Amino acid sequence: MAETQPRKRQFRRYSYRGIDLEELVKMERDEVIPLFGCRQRRRLLQREVPQKYMRFMKKCVQAKKDTPFGEKPAPVKTHLRNAIIFPELVGSVVAIYNGKNFNTVEIKPDMVGHYLAEFSLSYRPVRHGRPGVGASKGSAHVDLK
Numbered sequence: 001m002a003e004t005q006p007r008k009r010q011f012r013r014y015s016y017r018g019i020d021l022e023e024l025v026k027m028e029r030d031e032v033i034p035l036f037g038c039r040q041r042r043r044l045l046q047r048e049v050p051q052k053y054m055r056f057m058k059k060c061v062q063a064k065k066d067t068p069f070g071e072k073p074a075p076v077k078t079h080l081r082n083a084i085i086f087p088e089l090v091g092s093v094v095a096i097y098n099g100k101n102f103n104t105v106e107i108k109p110d111m112v113g114h115y116l117a118e119f120s121l122s123y124r125p126v127r128h129g130r131p132g133v134g135a136s137k138g139s140a141h142v143d144l145k
Contacts, residue, residue, distance in 0.1 A: 014109035021109050024087035036113045040084050060092040075104050081117035096120035
C-alpha cells in the first residue's frame with residue numbers, strides 16, 4: 001500500500017559553508033563576515049562598511065517586508081555593483097545598473113558572498129565569426145555563402 005502512494009517531493013535545503021539559510025539570516029553581520037571568501041572578508045574587515053551599502057540593504061529588506069505573501073518584492077534600483085550579497089538580501093529583487101540600463105536580478109541563496117556586478121554584465125560578450133567583405137585583403141576572396 002505504501003508503494004502505491006506518490007512520494008513527497010524533497011526540496012533542496014540550502015546551506016552556506018555548512019550553515020542553513022535560516023540560521024544565516026538570524027546571525028549578526030559580524031558573525032557572517034568570517035564565512036565569506038578571502039577577498040570579501042578583507043574588504044569588509046579592513047574598512048568600515050559605507051553608509052550607502054547599509055541604506056541599500058535597508059531598502060531591500062523593507063521592500064521584502066512590504067510585499068504580500070506569495071509575490072515578488074518591488075525591484076530596488078542601485079548603482080552599487082561592488083556591493084557584497086549578504087544572507088538578508090536573499091529573496092529580494094535588485095535592479096543593477098550596467099552603465100546603460102538596469103538589469104533586474106532576483107537574489108537567490110546561491111548568490112550569497114558574491115558581488116552584485118557578477119550578475120549584471122557591463123559588456124556584451126564577443127562572438128567571433130567569419131570576417132566580412134573588406135575586413136582584410138584575404139577576405140575579398142571569401143565566399144559569401
